[in-house]
Amino acid sequence: xxxxxxxxxxxxxxxxxxxxxxxxxxxxxxxxxxxxxxxxxxxxxxxxxxxxxxxxxxxxxxxxxxxxxxxxxxxxxxxxxxxxxxxxxxxxxxxxxxxxxxxxxxxxxxxxxxxxxxxxxxxxxxxxxxxxxxxxxxxxxxxxxxxxxxxxxxxxxxxxxxxxxxxxxxxxxxxxxxxxxxxxxxxxxxxxxxxxxxxxxxxxxxxxxxxx
Numbered sequence: 003x004x005x006x007x008x009x010x011x012x013x014x015x016x017x018x019x020x021x022x023x024x025x026x027x028x029x030x031x032x033x034x035x036x037x038x039x040x041x042x043x044x045x046x047x048x049x050x051x052x053x054x055x056x057x058x059x060x061x062x063x064x065x066x067x068x069x070x071x072x073x074x075x076x077x078x079x080x081x082x083x084x085x086x087x088x089x090x091x092x093x094x095x096x097x098x099x100x101x102x103x104x105x106x107x108x109x110x111x112x113x114x115x116x117x118x119x120x121x122x123x124x125x126x127x128x129x130x131x132x133x134x135x136x137x138x139x140x141x142x143x144x145x146x147x148x149x150x151x152x153x154x155x156x157x158x159x160x161x162x163x164x165x166x167x168x169x170x171x172x173x174x175x176x177x178x179x180x181x182x183x184x185x186x187x188x189x190x191x192x193x194x195x196x197x198x199x200x201x202x203x204x205x206x207x208x209x210x211x212x213x214x
Contacts, residue, residue, distance in 0.1 A: 004177025010212040072171030086146030100187035146191035176208040
């Protein structure tokens with residue numbers, strides 16, 4: 003969502019292809035792109051490459067302080083909130099039920115259930131190694147909610163994070179919070195996100211601006 007939103011804001015045409023086998027990706031994870039015959043992974047690197055190639059001006063005019071603030075928000079949601087989101091999607095029972103139903107058509111027949119259980123186990127191990135998975139579910143939920151509360155307090159009446167127009171930093175933050183706002187899983191952080199007026203309004207503005 004971060005990369006798709008950025009491409010829409012930048013006005014760069016693209017063809018979206020679904021590839022569920024991340025072993026084909028240059029960094030073994032999604033998203034990745036093929037650009038002039040070269041495979042490039044990691045959304046931030048992709049955005050940097052395309053910004054230079056196409057002369058994108060989304061962040062032009064931002065002050066050094068605004069760039070610093072945007073960088074801090076991007077890192078907060080990509081490195082911390084992202085972990086809480088992954089936990090809700092694959093470890094929390096309600097999130098896992100949502101993802102199991104979504105992924106069912108893409109999983110192999112007969113052994114699909116076993117494959118999904120393996121995915122859940124791998125994610126749980128990763129999140130434990132990264133730290134957040136060592137906490138009780140209530141603490142993980144509280145950490146994710148705190149990120150959303152901070153964002154809501156910062157946004158206030160602002161239409162976007164830094165200016166009256168969206169920047170690459172908005173694409174990054176929106177890409178991480180739109181699943182909890184718009185997907186139907188009944189998990190603690192997602193349910194809470196839908197009740198925070200500034201966060202919901204921010205997502206609605208970004209959704210309309212990027213996807214009509």
